[in-house]
Amino acid sequence: MNRHSNEFLNNLKPAEALQMLQEGNQRFVNKAGTTPDLLQQVKETSGGQYPFATILSCMDSRTSVELTFNLGIGDVFSIRVAGNVLNEDILGSMEYATKVVGTKIIMVLGHTSCGAIKGACDHAELGHLTQLVNKVIPAIDQETTTQTERNGHNLTFVNHVAELNVRLVMEQITAQSPVIAELVEAGSVQVVGGIYDIATGQVTFLEAPVQA
Template sequence: MKSKIKFIALSLAIFAITACNQEKKTTPVTEAPETNVLVEDVLTKEKQDALTPDDVVKNLQEGNVRFTNNDLTQRDLSAQRRKTISGQFPEAIILSCVDSRVPVEDVFDRGIGDLFVARVAGNFVNEDILGSMEYACKVSGSKLVLVLGHEHCGAVKSTIDDVKLGNITPMLSKIKPALETVEYEGERTSKNEEFVHMVCESNIKNTIDQIRTQSPILKEMEANGEIKIAGAVYDMDTGKVEWLK
């Protein structure tokens, strides 16, 4: 009887070991998932020098496509921060509105050290912003000055509505020339999005004219082909940036 019990126990043990080995043989090996490679490179002077103004425009346009496709580049921002401590060589300076819905670096899929960004409600220029643009291009080597307006701009709408409040009043006076030059037979109110868009574009073009008029340095650099001065409109509905001719 005892021999029979030992035989049964031994048979069960052998069966368990065999089943375990069989399971190990048939279970597929799962490969570890690929990890996203984080970009840690930054613009150097050599890379910046190699760029042309048209290269920079193309870079920003391609970055905007990635933004609209929700395919932003994965970056090691800590590494980029460390690599830019000793210097910066951005490819462009972008004048944008202060609107929180226009995240400039994300809109163009750019990281630390890639862009200078100046912001003021209504993206107009004054002496300080012009000086910043001259620094970016003449001193730091940027190849593009971009005036970036946007749809549904509160500063543009407030200018159309002739808002008067504290320091907002003199600020909006910088945008009024763009409003006054728009020829439009329809409803000239902030509720008319078509008219608001026209004023937005007019304001961008007016700002570009002021850059060329008030900054001989930037005008000369553009004439020599060292930089390009351009304008564009950011569409909040689509995330796309439409470049003005």
């Protein structure tokens, strides 16, 4: 069955979509990735798009999700913003991706040594960036394991905040979007998280938050 087809997407389960991401990352890490025929994928998707996943990731130049998960053209909706934070425009994009197009999974992907997280930990202020990094403050407030050096120079602290930030954004998606919450409740969509290790390429997948 053509992966870039409405039939494939309609028959795909959220758990299968998650497995596709997991297997793709393992191929990437193990240097066993397939090399897609990108021009063929251009032709296959010229009449429509049927991506199976929506991924919110950081804008960091080292975290291209198509590469990280050994994917190609037409496979995912990729939303990128510093710190993989959430706002109304991103939520609207996710609602379109899931409710209208039919993607089966929403993934929030953070990464180690994230510059936006470091900036938030150091209370950076710079134009509109100030408002963006302030969205990470709730994750910093939740970090209780580090008693000293709670700043951007402590990578253990930074990476823990990055994980907490991913978990918070996962919760915010369903809390702030009744559209997506309904799809999750129906089992049509799954919200997952992950942390990409910039040193190894490995993604550690995080469990979805418990739905109320």
